[in-house]
Amino acid sequence: MRTTLFLLAWLSAAPPDTTVVGPQESLREVAERVLGDASATAELRALNGLASDAVAPGTRLRLPGQERALALKALETARTLVAQAKGEGALREAEARLSEAEVSFRAARYAQASEAANAAGTLVSTGRAPHPSAFSVHVEPDAGTTTVSVTRGPPVRVEAEGVTRPVASGETVLVEKGQPPVAPTPPLAVPQPEQPEQGAVLKRRADKDKKDRLGPVKLTWAAVSGVERYEVEVTRESGGAAIVTQTTTAPELRLPLLPAGRYAWTVRAVGAAGRSEPSAVRRFELVPADLPINVKTGPWQ
Amino acid sequence: MLLALALPASPLGCTAEDAPAVPTTSNTPAPVPRAHLRGLKGNVQIKRATADEWSIASDDVPLFENDKVRTEAGAGADLVFSGNGSTVHLGGDSLIGIAETRPRPGRPRTDLTVLRGRIDAELEQPSTQSLSVNTPAATIQAGREIVFQ
Known part of the structure; x- marks a missing residue:
């Protein structure tokens, strides 16, 4: 005892x-x-x-206890919100409260630091006109990987394995199961179509077997960095469902033989940062080429 | 010690008339819907927390804690949360669960669990609304809880 x-x-x-x-x-x-x-x-x-x-x-x-971690989290959030509110109203007071929070934090007054940081964040948020928030969450079928993309509005917080990361509008973050969220990747650039030129009339020969099919037609666009593949969609200019949907890793695609007609096409970049917006629509017209006249040369001429 | 434990359970000194009457009707409040399912497209199914079977969902059906919703490829539906008016679009080939409202110590509040597939969430006024989404890998929080956490 x-x-x-x-x-x-x-x-x-x-x-x-x-x-x-x-x-x-x-x-x-x-x-x-x-x-x-x-x-x-x-x-x-x-x-x-x-x-x-x-x-x-x-x-x-x-050593400081748990209150330091809480104050640090509040400070990081306030820093993000104040940085995003540059040029907006109510910022001066929010900056003053954030500065107060930083001073309190360095002096190990963690409760006061949390309070001032939260006040700074509140001032920024309430001083703003309301911006709708939109984000997407995608969970892979293996239930392991989660992709969060923020399309507009204030940042969304993604937390995993004790690490919290704010994801701002236009950013995408990937979280593997059992891993903290990785740094948001900037959105992929939209591919810029190069060939054929806008409105080009392409004269192509008919296929030997399928006489109503013409080709070849090769589409090219400027390469995008950070891309894994490109998704190309070709439709009839009159609209309707896509007649060709293909992926390629190179910034070009040779189309299958097509009937004569007017076509429109777009290309998207796909990578770890998600899918880019589709490129501007590029149009071309496919017409049969005139049959070649072959004249054999010989001594009898 | 054993005697002390046994005494309250013993019928000694307590007649049938003294015993509290067993209520004939339950006083448990009716469950409050967490969300409603709207804008159904294609094959959307629902499994109640208390049921074992999946059934075809209908428009405006209320969703309660621990209910699950799944969609086939090409299908979709909108979940409108009653508490804050936030809207979540459920894409095709997806499986989600409505989370419990009961707070758990040390764990953030959750509205929705995404087990598979894709959701697109919208908060019209994130300064007053909030939405918390759980997945097997992460917790996603949007709206006012960012500031006040």
Whole structure:
């Protein structure tokens, strides 16, 4: 019984959130080791009442608790919101509250930092005209990978494995099961069609077997960086369903033989960042080429 | 100790007349729909939390906690959430579940769980609305909870 009491007394006396300064370790190195942030020396100084960064090896330092993580999250959110609100009303006051939050955070006054950061975020949000928010979530059939794309409005927060990442409008983030969200990738550029020229009339010969089919026709466009493949869609100019839908990894596509007529085509880029918008519609007309006249040359001429 | 535990359960000193009457009707409040299913296109099916079978969904059907909705390829439907008016379009070949409203300590609130497929969500006024979507890999939060979290 006495042993248990001693153990309980020792456990309650042991500081729960402390660390000991190692031999030849600076305060900056301690901050890097325990908080993952070398610039957090001011917080450690404030928490431990230190006048300077000089600490003797073997010194036991008090460390911030969970309230630091909460304050940091509030600060990151407020920074994002204030940065996005540049040029909008109510920004000056929000910036002042954010600055106040930064000062409180460095002084290890985490509760005040959270409060000021939330106030800054609220000022920015309420000062804005309401922007509708739109985003998509796609879960692969293997139930492992989640893709989040924000198409408009304020940022959406994506959280996985304890890491939260804001995803702004136009950005896409991919989350593998059991992994934190990766940095949002910028949206893919829209491919620019090159050939055939807009409104081109293409004279092509009929196929040997299928006389009503003409070709070949090759579509080309400017390559897009970060692309995995391109999706090409060809329709009759009069509209209706696509008559050709094909993917290719190169920035060109040789179409199958087609009947004479007017056609329209678009191309999209597809990559890790999702699908781009379709390119501008490019049109061409396919007409039968005149039959060639072959005159054999010979000595009788 | 055993005696102390046994006493309250014992009928000693308690006649049948003294025992509290068993209520004949349940006082449990009627469940409140979390969302309604609208704009159905193609084959959309629903499985109630208490049911084992899938059934064909109909327009404007209310959805309660732990209900599931699935769509075949090419099908689609809109979920309109009663609480905040946010709208979620459910794409083809998808499977979603309506989350519980009961808060769980240490876990963020969830409106919807996407198990497979694609949803497109819209919040007309994100400063006053919020939507939280869970997937097997992540939690997505949109709207006012971003500021006040």
